[in-house]
Amino acid sequence: MIGKLNHIAIVVPDLTAAAALYRDTLGAQVSNPRDVPEHGVTTVFVELPNTKIELLHPLGDQSPIAKFLAKNPAGGMHHLCYEVEDIKAAAARLTASGARSLGDIKTGAHGKPVLFLHPKDFCGTLIELEEV
Ligand code: CO
Helix, strand or coil: CCCCEEEEEEECCCHHHHHHHHHHHCCCEECCCEEEHHHCEEEEEEECCCCEEEEEEECCCCCCCHHHHHHCCCCEEEEEEEEECCHHHHHHHHHHCCCCEEEEEEECCCCCEEEEECHHHCCCCCEEEEEC
């Protein structure tokens, strides 16, 4: 059911410093920061040959990642995103198997339908499914 690894998201306390680290120290291609107010985050994308790294920083006081950063002040890995062809079919299959999602299918930071899956049901890792 799951396809390619679309991205790995890392929450960072300082987006400028993190972007510089990936660009200058690690020599990667890094995007400009982009505010995504409807998700309460500012993102920088690091383009790798086989996937992307999504650097995330809270935007506004309702940010869903503010608590994560409070618990992990140095930053940390936040979620993995796997591609699926049909997100409704994926959601139905997961529900049938007893796995829990966090909320319903919604439009993600890239304008595509996404669904987040409960970390307790997936080896302690928050998983995002994105329809491609
Ligand atoms: Co993501």
